Amino acid sequence: MKRSTLLSALTLALVLASCAQTPAPSSSADSTEADTGGHAGHSHGNAFGHVTAVAPGPDLSKMPTNARLGEATVLRGTRLSAQALPANAQTSKVALKVLVLSSGAGDYGLDTAVSMLKESGVPYDVLDASKTTLTMSTLIDSSGIGRYQGIILTSNALYLPDYTSALDTAEWSDLFAYEKAYSVRQLALYGYPGVSPEDYGLRAVNSAATSTTSMQLVPGAQNVFSDLTGTPLPVQYAWTYPSTVEAVAGVVTTPLMVDPNGLVLAATSTVDGRERLLVTTAQNPSLMHTQLMSYGLLQWLTKGVHLGEHRRFFQADIDDYFLSSDHLDPDTMTLRNTPFRLSAADMLSLRDQQTQVQQQFPVASGFRYAMAFNGGGANINAPLACTDPGSSSPDGLTSVTKCIKDSFDWVNHTRDHLRMDVMNLSTAYAQIIQNVNIGNKLGLTLSRKSLVTGEHSGLGNMDPTDDGTHNDDDVNLPKQDLGLERSNPNVLTAAVNSRVSYLASDHSVASHWDASCPTCGVQHPMNSKIFLVPRWPNNVHYHVTNPQEAMASYNSIYAPGGTRPYWDHALNYSEFLDKESDLGLTHILDGGAFPHYMHETNLREYAPGMSLATDWVKATLSKYSLFSTLPVNTYRWDDLGNYLQRRTLEEKAKAKSTLSAVWERKTNLVTLTSTAGSVPVTLTGSILGTPYGAYQIQNRNVSGTARVFVAPK
Incomplete structure (x- = not known):
């Protein structure tokens, strides 16, 4: 038995505030009932909703910046040297799996290691070194094959609270012997640049430790960080030990990253045939420098050969296309009497905005919006028009849509955007299949296997007292996450009967995504033919069309005096885009193939060539392109669902x-x-x-x- 350990005083945690739903502003207008019995071409319909308040940033009050390390004490083991390799050792063979060595409860690096591996789909084991003894049989199987292709140390010495190492001298010897014999690389995610338990050829600079700095690649470092542009990585809230290179016999040290003063923050080193990489900056899966380094660190560790992949995605879904929507009055903070609906000019501009995004950002040359449409708001008899038809068309939006239909992906959002938590089978089927028929008549290129229900309804996030009598009302019923087992079986059956396989869920609802597998979707527990694709909400709210409205809504929640105050002042639009693009960047870097969803109101051309949606897209891609050259993928919804379903099956098989x-x-x-x-x-x-x-x-x-x-x- 290993000695037990107390909760580590070195914990580094970044806790994000949980997502919560905030009611929309009250309206001075009467509720308007959607057209539930009309036909396409007879009504524009209406879409109503609620504001989903997304955590705007980290909870700084819970973020320590002093995860300090020091020279570790390694206790003497019962053996003086490493165990001998087994007689049948096959040192050229290793399993494609990584071993994470942890110091036990409170280990500040464990979340980072696990997150990095899960994002790339790399199989792994975790060994709690405070409880389990490391031996050669831990590292080599009975046939002599190495169990692991790489070793991750959550800290270079696996620190316990008293600054002793969780491994003793014998265990370290076994580990080093395995790494040498099987040519296995070792990554220390965070470490003190000293001599114990081994010397990396680095020494901490007195009084240089800090929690705020930046990391600059040195020439040649892109052999490790092949995706980074060379822009310095910002470091905040992470304790850092700037270092110098020390000449040590037998050790060859190669700096990878330095701070603004040229002091080393990351380096590879070799000794006795072993390859090691040490980072002297604390890590956390929610910190930008960690997210940006993770891809390169893992590729170095595995020598670029591993099960799984790290691929990046960026997709923006636009809900409620063809419908009229609630529209915020920023002066009164009530809903206007007249709802908002996209114009022909708005969509002609959006097509050009999308082209500009593709041209401006080489990493996103395939980007395009996905339109979740409600055909009950279209007029199928409107003539095709490639310029704004004005009064010559009964519906300019439908006319222009027929012209620009090939510019976007089109996804079924049901005919009339009715609430589907309590709905009979025939109505649910009609809402789905009639919208398909309308899309076909309009000539839209549909992602035929995909469906987005209104407000993600029908999936158990609902008012538990809902009796189904308000499915078509502008009523923001209080919702509770009752679990996917409370999904409406009629909606699932109607979807399957309509040839739907992929159903959108809401990533801000706990039951709608799989916390155990952050890059997986969810096979619906009530119907194996339905696969859920979680979507990210954001803080460009459903009822705003321009920066003034957007900031009025946002600041009513997060500014001083708001319903959930977070910032110390009311943000302006530039500050807002900076904060929201941080969240978008986080989602791109984590490797999940999950779309973000916005609304038709956010496409209004509020100034020439500008819309809220494209402002956010450009801000996020600008920030991403500043740091990384890895392409971001945008898939058609059917292809996205297929990709995510295959990835999920693979990850579950590895688990x-x-x-x-x-x-x-x-x-x-x-x-x-x-x-x-x-x-x-x-x-x-x-x-x-x-x-x-x-x-x-x-x-x-x-x-x-x-x-x-x-x-x-």
Whole structure:
């Protein structure tokens, strides 16, 4: 038994405020009932909603900035040297899996290590070194194959609260011997640049420790951080030990990142045939420098060969297309008597804005909006027009849509945007299939297998007392997350009967996404033919059309005196875009294939060539492009659902250990094994496949075994 440990005093945590729903402003106008019995071409319909208040930033009151380290004490083990390798050791073979060594309760680096691995789909084990003894059998299986292709230390010494190491001298010796014999790299996510338990050839500079700095790549460091542009990475809220290189016999140290004074913050080093990488800045999965470094750190650790992939996505869904929507009056903070509806000119401008985004940001050349449309607000008899038809068309929006339809992805949002939490089967089916028919008559290129219900209704986030009599009313019923088991079975059946496979869910609702797998979707527990694709909300609210309205709504929540005050002053629009693009950047970097959703109001051309939606898109992509060259993907909804479903099946197979791989490094041949039938497999580093960044990625199905050649970096 290992000695027990108290909660570590070195905890580094970043706690984001939970998402919550805030009621929309009260309206001075009477509620308007949506057209529930009309036909396409007879009514524009109305969409009503509620403001989803998204946490605007980190909870700074809970963020320590003094996760301090020091020279560690390593207790002497019972052995003087490493255990001998087993007689059958196959040192050229390692499983495609990573071992995370943790110091136990309160380990400030464990969340970072796990998050990094999950984002890329890399299988891993965690060993709590405060409780479990590390031995050669931990590292080498009975056949002599190495169990791990890489080792992550949550801190370089695996610090316990008293600054002793959770591993003793014998355990460190075993670890180092394994790394040398099996050519396994070691990554220390955060460490003190000293001599214990081993010397990296770095020394801390007295009085230089800080919690705010920046990290600049040194020449040649892009061999490790191949995706970074070279722009310094901002470091905030993270204790940092700037260092100098120290000449140490047998150690070759190569700096990777330095601070503004040229002091080292990250470096690789070699000793006795072992390769190590040490970062002297504390990490957390919600901090920008961690998110930006993670891809390069993991690719270095695995030599660019691993199960899974890290791919980045950016998609903006626009809900309620064709309908009229609530419209905020920023002076009275009530809803206007006249709802807002997009014009032909708005959409012609949006098409051009989208083209400008594609041209301005090479990393997002494939970006395009997805329009979640409600055909009950269209007029199928409106003539096609490629300029604003004015009064010559009964509905200019429909006329222009027929012209620009190929510029966007189109997703079924039901015909009339009715609330579907309590709805009979025939009505639910009619709402879905009639909208498909309208889309076909308009010539829209539909993501036919995908569906977004109004307010994500029908999925158990609802008023538990709802009796179904207000499905078509502008009533913001109080919602509770009752779980997916309270989904409306009629909606699920109607969706399946309409050939729908992928159903949008709300990432701000706990039951609508899988916390155990942050890049997975959710197979619906009540109907295996329905797969949920979580979508991110944001703080561009559903009833605002220009910056004045946007800031009035936002500041009514987060400014001093608001319903959930957070900032110390009312933000202006530029500050707002800066904060919101931070959140968008976070979602891109975490590798989840989840769209963001906005609303038709946010597409209004409030100034020539400008809309709230495109302002947010540009601000987010500007920030991303400043740091990274990795392309961001925008998929059609049907393709997105298929990608996410395959990824989820693969991740669940890895979690159950029914999918594994072994790398024979003499021949660079990877053997993939599935023990539970055919399963999707993604392999980064294959010699064949689709290029992404600096690596080739192969996607295939495996049943039993398959062999793939790889090209390590």
